[in-house]
Amino acid sequence: MSRTSGRDSLRTVGEFGLIQRLRRQWPTSSPQVVQGIGDDAAILQPSPGQQLLVSTDVFIEGVHFDLAFQTPRDVGFRAATANLSDIAAMGGNPLYLLVSMAIPDHLPITNVRAWYRGLQEACSPYQVELIGGDTSSSLHHAFLSLTIMGTIQSNRSLTRNRAKVGDHIYVTGTLGDSHAGLHVLRTRANTRPRVRLRRDEQWLAQRHLRPTPRIVVGRLLARQGIAHAAIDLSDGLSGDICHVCKESRVGAEIWATALPLSSHLRTFAKNNGVDPVEFALRGGDDYELLFTAPSKYHQKVCDVAQKTKVSISCIGTIQPKSFGRRLRHDQGRTQTLKKQSYTHFR
Numbered sequence: 001m002s003r004t005s006g007r008d009s010l011r012t013v014g015e016f017g018l019i020q021r022l023r024r025q026w027p028t029s030s031p032q033v034v035q036g037i038g039d040d041a042a043i044l045q046p047s048p049g050q051q052l053l054v055s056t057d058v059f060i061e062g063v064h065f066d067l068a069f070q071t072p073r074d075v076g077f078r079a080a081t082a083n084l085s086d087i088a089a090m091g092g093n094p095l096y097l098l099v100s101m102a103i104p105d106h107l108p109i110t111n112v113r114a115w116y117r118g119l120q121e122a123c124s125p126y127q128v129e130l131i132g133g134d135t136s137s138s139l140h141h142a143f144l145s146l147t148i149m150g151t152i153q154s155n156r157s158l159t160r161n162r163a164k165v166g167d168h169i170y171v172t173g174t175l176g177d178s179h180a181g182l183h184v185l186r187t188r189a190n191t192r193p194r195v196r197l198r199r200d201e202q203w204l205a206q207r208h209l210r211p212t213p214r215i216v217v218g219r220l221l222a223r224q225g226i227a228h229a230a231i232d233l234s235d236g237l238s239g240d241i242c243h244v245c246k247e248s249r250v251g252a253e254i255w256a257t258a259l260p261l262s263s264h265l266r267t268f269a270k271n272n273g274v275d276p277v278e279f280a281l282r283g284g285d286d287y288e289l290l291f292t293a294p295s296k297y298h299q300k301v302c303d304v305a306q307k308t309k310v311s312i313s314c315i316g317t318i319q320p321k322s323f324g325r326r327l328r329h330d331q332g333r334t335q336t337l338k339k340q341s342y343t344h345f346r
């Protein structure tokens with residue numbers, strides 16, 4: 001059996017040598033994985049009474065990640081979090097991961113192993129098993145595609161299309177931190193000589209590099225039947241609320257003063273002369289959950305926050321479709337909430 005040295009390259013170990021190494025790095029242990037890596041398809045033994053959730057995401061070098069300011073391990077961690085977050089938004093339990101990748105053959109094998117360590121690190125709190133994938137060479141950029149599978153008790157999943165007029169709108173955590181963190185990291189990568197980040201900047205950068213999938217909150221909201229609808233905030237609140245409104249055929253009022261802003265984002269905004277509310281509305285990649293729940297369940301929502309130690313803020317209400325989507329400021333002035341979050345091809 002060969003051992004991997006830091007000098008091994010993809011050219012020397014080849015596709016199958018690489019897969020063997022990754023398989024040893026992340027061995028499966030669940031009895032529900034009847035066959036993991038090594039055959040033409042994985043075989044899983046689902047539990048009765050459960051529905052399967054499946055979601056996939058791609059991550060392209062230069063579009064979704066930049067090795068100028070992210071380590072390969074950060075890339076893996078963030079990619080897995082994006083995937084886990086989709087399962088969180090459905091209220092499910094993440095279980096199995098498939099990893100497909102295309103990599104330029106000059107990439108050191110240690111980078112690929114570091115991607116997987118990042119994936120493993122993000123997945124380990126939930127005992128997610130690596131059950132397969134696909135591996136190819138790429139001419140230029142690295143490409144990663146993750147498919148995650150999870151389960152949920154039948155008919156308990158949280159979807160985008162069940163928000164009801166009168167529901168409260170809630171979000172977990174604080175908003176806009178990841179986008180500010182990206183700004184901090186990019187600026188630093190382009191500044192010579194390298195400057196040291198202040199504490200608030202470090203914290204924001206960390207929120208970008210190591211976001212938290214809200215699995216535990218999502219699971220409780222689904223299990224206890226608290227939420228009507230949910231989505232994870234990946235593109236930015238102003239756009240993601242739009243998906244809920246469209247799918248549920250409702251409108252929404254968002255209260256600008258109720259948006260949860262971290263003290264670090266406020267400091268950043270002051271130092272950079274920007275509006276933190278804009279970051280909260282337009283910034284992507286927070287991977288917080290947005291959900292709606294009937295107002296009578298407000299105490300139950302507070303109990304979930306207390307139990308999970310994740311802050312949850314009420315930021316508005318679901319309105320009839322004719323109301324549209326509006327942002328209310330503190331003196332009662334309202335404006336149309338424009339969808340200005342991240343979108344590809346624009």
Ligand code: ADP
Nearest residue numbers: 019037038039040099100101131132133134135
């Ligand atoms: P096939 O030729 O049938 O597509 P492969 O040779 O591509 O099979 O893959 C062999 C085994 O290795 C399969 O079980 C596959 O799921 C797994 N595998 C391939 N690439 C990866 C990867 N990047 N990460 C995890 N498992 C992988």
Ligand code: MG
Nearest residue numbers: 133134135136
């Ligand atoms: Mg294959």
